[in-house]
Amino acid sequence: MSRVLPDYTGHLIHAIQHIMLKNNLKLAIRHLQNSKTSTLINVFGLALGLAAAFFIWQYIRMENSYDQFHDKADRIYRMTLKFYGQGRLEGHDAMNVAPLGPALAEDFPEVESYVRFTPEYGRTVFKYGDQQYEEEKMYYADSTLFEVFDFPLIEGDRKTCLTRPFTTLLTESVAERYFGPRASWTESPVGKVIRVNNRGDLEVTGILEDVPENSHLKFNMLVSFNTFLVTNGDPTQQWGWNDFFTFVLLRENVDPAAFAAKLPDFNKKRFVEKTEGFYSEAVMQPLLDIHLNSKLGYEAEPNGDGNTVYFLFLIGIVVVIVAWVNYINLATARAEERAREVGVRKVIGANQGTLVAQFLTEAFLVNLVAILLAVCLVQLGQPAMDTLVGKTMPSIFAGPTVWWLLPTLLLAGTVLSGLYPAFFLATFSPAKTLKGEKQRRGKGVLRKGLVTFQYAVSVALIIGTVVIFLQLRYMKNQDLGFALDQQLIINAPTSLDSDSVYRAHYQSFKMALNNIPEIEQIGASSAIPGKKYLDIDAHGGIRMMSADKEKNVTFKGFVMDEGFLEVFGMELLAGRNFSDEMSTDKDAIILTESALPMLELEDPESAIGKTVNYQGSPRSIVGVVADYHHRSLQHAYEPMILRNSGSNYLYFSLGLAADNATEVSTLIGKVEQTWSRFFPNNPFNYFFLDDHFNEQYIADQRLGNIIAIFSSLAILIACLGLFGLASYMVTVRTKEIGIRKVLGASTAGLVGLLSRDFLLLVGIAILIASPLAWWLMDTWLENFAYRIHIQWWVFALTGLVALSIAFFTVSLQSVKAALANPIDSLKSE
Structure with a gap:
């Protein structure tokens, strides 16, 4: 009996608890109903x-999930680049030099693999059959891509798809533009050939799923890095050409802190100090830190905070x-x-x-x-x-x-x-x-x-x-140093055979546009305010002609023609604008006001006529313009050197009349009709500057x-x-x-x-x-x-x-x- 009693007691206690729970629920519901x-x-x-x-x-x-879809994300590091002048940190960029990845793999057994990406800065027009589109976010990438990252490959061989020159991987949405919806493909796009800028061909060797939204690096197509070597020259021995996103994969069980401790000696060995006090160093940055904790120069995409x-x-x-x-x-x-x-x-x-x-x-x-x-x-x-x-x-x-x-x-x-x-x-x-x-x-x-x-x-x-x-x-009402409204921007053409043909077509196009009364000014440039920051050049080794090498500084800048300052209403403080009539202007430069102290120039007037050593080439200063905000007001003025060129433009900028009463669609139709006469093999893509500039906010x-x-x-x-x-x-x-x-x-x-x-x-x-x-x-x-x-x-x-x-x-x-x-x-x- 003594062993049975506890069992009855337990059942009784359980029943009482159950009754009390039911009573509590009834009472609770009754009270909640009475206190509506x-x-x-x-x-x-x-x-x-x-x-x-x-x-x-x-x-x-969502913000914390960036890049976590890569299986080895916790072992992947981006190698960023710090560069110093006279011992002072002058900049910290997300991009690095092309030889870095191979050198790290050669010097350190801790590095399992590496991959490099570099963007295509020029216009890229793809054509297949009757389908022709200007494509953005095209990168060149190493064949080791899939050794490091796990971008899902729908079709193609992960090991060989990026090994040969003139091969490309397309994302699914891009492939569907040329080959129709994926569900209707009767044969694979792999092996098809796409015409690029009416100059060359790329063979499709694979189809990728669209890059996930939670990736800090987004692209629409990847071209083999060997294609870059053939078409742009070999940068793999140049430790000063920093246009390459470089990622390394550390082996399992490697201590990242211990590996990072070895980098200072590596940097001294590889980044040779050409001028005393001027040097660079590679720095590790965890892949998973990039989106929320990185605001370096030349980021691939705007990051979170x-x-x-x-x-x-x-x-x-x-x-x-x-x-x-x-x-x-x-x-x-x-x-x-x-x-x-x-x-x-x-x-x-x-x-x-x-x-x-x-x-x-x-x-x-x-x-x-x-x-x-x-x-x-x-x-x-x-x-x-x-x-x-x-x-x-x-x-x-x-x-x-x-x-x-x-x-x-x-x-x-x-x-x-x-x-x-x-x-x-x-x-x-x-x-x-x-x-x-x-x-x-x-x-x-x-x-x-x-x-x-x-x-x-x-x-x-x-x-x-x-x-x-x-x-x-x-920020939106602040004076930006240039006119933000009434500018129509057209993406410049790509499929022209030579610089001379390009210049001739451009000049004829300008003359035809001058006959449209709603258009007051026309200019061309390789960058415009508020657009892709990767369009901006960064050139080092710049100093006054008479200065020592220790005075070298790095400037941002871009290429423009004589119409650029007029379209954007920039204030010329001293000197003159570029002129198509002066052949010597191909070696001339215009400075922004904040560039003067970097070259130890006292004021705009005294700068005119002086000669700058621009990476070994003499360039004469013909003008100084007031500072302007190339980026949003989150950033300070950037000292700029503006160069003259008859080609290499990425944008044609049209200044519209302030009292223009013409319907936008009508005006766009006139411009497109003119475009088709001079650039029939190039798609007509345009936007208004204020829309793009305000996207930064x-x-x-x-x-x-x-x-x-x-x-x-x-x-x-x-x-x-x-x-x-x-x-x-x-x-x-x-x-x-x-x-x-x-x-x-x-x-x-x-x-x-x-x-x-x-x-x-x-x-x-x-x-x-x-x-x-x-x-x-x-x-x-x-x-x-x-x-x-x-x-x-x-x-x-x-x-x-x-x-x-x-x-x-x-x-x-x-x-x-x-x-x-x-x-x-x-x-x-």
Whole structure:
């Protein structure tokens, strides 16, 4: 018998627990139904907060996933290049020299493999049959590509597809442009030949899946590196030609820190110091750090920002906490209402643990329904969110993470939002409760603190939103040093046989365009403001002709003709523009103003006529132009050397008349018709400069929009809580309101009385949030070379908005109570 009794006891305890659970669920559901207003506020507020957190989580997961689809990602490193002048760091580029990869593999057994990429800077027009398109993002790549990376290959041989000259891999979307939809291919495109710029052919040796969006290096086609060697010369022995993204794969179990410690000796050995004080060094950068933690010169793509991701992570957390705070506030505010219930249950035998379990069950149900509603909101809002961030984000259900995240959130929400109210209510004294005595637990200090926290978060987010949009407006309205509107840009042609033919066709094209009255100026260049930064040249070994080699400096620059300055309205400070009529101008240069100190020239006038040693060739300075922003105002002015050339142009720029009343489509039609006469074998591709230049601000614009949306959600959630609290407080003070009205209190006076305490808390929240928000946003503004200074009125305006919203929220209930019949108020119990 002694062994049987414990079994019966266990069954009995299990049954009692089961009954208690069912009773808790019944009681919890009954209470939530009886408190419809607070239940709806809690569920809807939590759902909004959780939906916001889910959206942020998706975005963060996307940003952190960059390059992780490569199986060996944690062993892949990009070799970046630092270069020094007179011992000072002059630059740090993402690109490196061509011999570096082979040298590392030769010197270090730790290197398993390497691969190099270099972009095609010129125009590339592919033609197959009747299909002809200008293609962008074409890179030359080593045949070792698939030894390092795992870009999915649909067709072709991974080992041989990039070994021979004049072979190419196409991404699926590019292949479909020429060979039709993949599903309709009757034979493989592999082995087909594509005509390039009407000059040569490339054999298709493989088809790749489109490069995933979460890759820091995006391309549309890859051409074998051996093709580059044949068509552009051999750079593999040149340690000064740094146009190559170089990646190394370390062997398994190699310590990256130990390998990095060997690089200084390698750099001294390989990067020979040609001039004292001028040297370069290769530096390791983990592949997985590139997207969020790299802003080097000549990045392949605009990268993300780790600080922004971290900031959004914090926003996601605080928005959820703000929603949980609503539950705590409303639950504890209604403590007196539930005091009699607690007393009765304690008298009939309920212990503290049973009561805590019941109140936690209520919190569990509220959080469960809120999570389910939040998931529905995310699914419905996914397209809008993708548009907002400019990326197709993975579904919330993608991957196994969600299956532990949702239960974790449910458990955390239940405990964090329900535990304090549960213990607070469960500790009420039954004797006092049944006598009708009030259960005092302080003066609501915690509740006031939580309301203050909610509004402090909301106010800080509003200030952040205002500062971001002010900074964006400042950058867009700042003088850029050139004209940004009324410029139509055409991609220059590619399929011309020689420089002389190119110049002749271009001059004839210009003359024909001059007959179109809407066009005032025409220019050509190898780069334009706000377009691809890779179009800019970086040339070192530049100094005044009479200066020593120790004075060598590196300049950015590009090629242009005489019309470029006129199209963009650049200010000539001294000297003259280039001229087609002066044959000597092919060896002339124009400097930007900030280039003068680098060459130790005092002022624009004194620079004119001086001779510069441009990598061993003499070049005469014929003009100096005012500095202009080739990139956005996140960057300082870049000293530039502008060179003259009759070819090698990538863009034709057309300056349109300011009073042009012609329809854009009509004007484009005229230009395209003229283009077809002179460049019939080249597609006509155009864009307007202001559209492209302002694309540089898209990332910051999106950040501002994201913060604005989540700021609005935080304010809405806080207002829901405030509305619920105000509603309850008005109910509690109904009799007091009736007495005050009978004694002559005005409606305005009663509204002020009921609003005063809440507005005081919001005022404290503003005082707390303002210095914190100022510090955060001032830190963010440090990323900009040209920035605003946060003015006092930003905080005053934000405070006024927050107070107004809070007052309006509370007044909805206060006015209703103040206008009620005092007789009804005095009758209520």
